[in-house]
Amino acid sequence: MKKVFLFLNTILLFMLVSCAQQNKIAVTNTNETAIAFPGAEGFGKYATGGRGGKILIVSNLNDAGEGSFRKAAIANGKRIIVFAISGTIHLNSPLSIKGDITIAGQTAPGDGICIADYPVGLSGNNIIIRYLRFRMGDKNQNKGMVPGSGHDDALSASRRSNIIIDHCSISWSTDECFSVYGGDSTTLQWNLISEPLNYSYHFEEGDKDFENHGYGGIWGGSHLSAHHNLFAHCVSRNPRFNGTRLGATKEFVDFRNNVIYNWGGNSSYGGEAGNYNMINNYYKYGPSTNKNVKFRIVNPTKTDALDFGKFYVNGNYVDGAKDVTKNNWLGIQMGNGGTEADKKEAVIDNPFSTEQITEQSAVKAYEEVLKFVGASYKRDTLDERIISDVKNRTGRFIDVQGGFPHGTAYELTMNAWPVLKSLPAHADTDKDGMPDDWEKKNGLNPIDPSDASQNKLDKHYTNVEVYINSIVK
16 A cells, blocks of 8 residues: 555656646647648647638639639638649739638649739638748839838738648748737748848838838747748848737747748847747848847847746757857847846746647758748749758848849839749549549549548548648658
């Protein structure tokens, strides 16, 4: 009996120690059934997107109409979007993507898909987006020196839940490239955020000229996982942690295994009254990085109403600063006149508990990110250049797509968008999103469209999901 009590006491002690070593944040979904797709990780991994819904095929590059991306994106109900064409879709107006959708950019035959000219936002919940490019540009941004000019993100989502954005390339915005905040159960993974337009047409109340506003993104929400993303050539907001300043619930962001390159005046900052893990990220200054922030990891800030957030900062690699890499405390620089006492209060000793990802050291993550980040199934020339910049410590901030001077007419910059060549689409007789040859090989019926939403091949994923997931690993 004494041995039993001793055993139980030992177990109890172990549990108490384990709890003491992590700061508890409630995890909203512990469902261990199907994840969004193989390789989905973090808080957004349980998004179902359009699973079980209709299959919509994008067959042209038109802005609207039958077979267009817009018509599929704004449709109601569960739907999975596949592509029978590659190329750049030049929008004629902003696009709001409705919820319960899976967008499989990897299905495009050829070099893939890019969305250009107007901002794209998420207006619903339960969204999976993979292998797309969002390169807005300044065509519709110059409204003159009036407040509100040039205030668009290339891709954004506010107060949305069950979102996962995977392997997308986002650039050429006039506000932030890619902002996601105020929601819940979100994952941002393997995305390449680069070249927001700096001296473009962003104008706010009180400005006397257009701002230098080449910013990466505002990230936050109740449960947001961000891993294996790359920020390159963003002046600031790499990212800005939203905190609770815009009405979010108690914020928690798990930010790990990301790469931040060539920031300007600030790397990561913000986080008023929120909770953050910053673990095993890689910081590499570039030609445009201000000397006084070359070795900065994060710059916590506060407001009159909201105090500094809580930050667990560990395992981050700061290129060129062995002392900061060894002791991340040295890379934390408090904002808003924060004192050493404020820093001791804000920086915590143990990480917040989180949805686990396949974690790597910062150095290993750097290598993997450069290999696979962005719409890398068929990487375009722009992303190839960005990756080369990171490797070779080259590149700069730009003001206009293609690196042209501020004020260059849009018509003279149209060649800045990489040419995305299309190949003939695979034969798909029943228009169910699965090629005939693939259906035959896997025992499906190429003249029965209903089998796309069946589960013959996998108990968790519908047959069409098995197909789109098989394209990329």
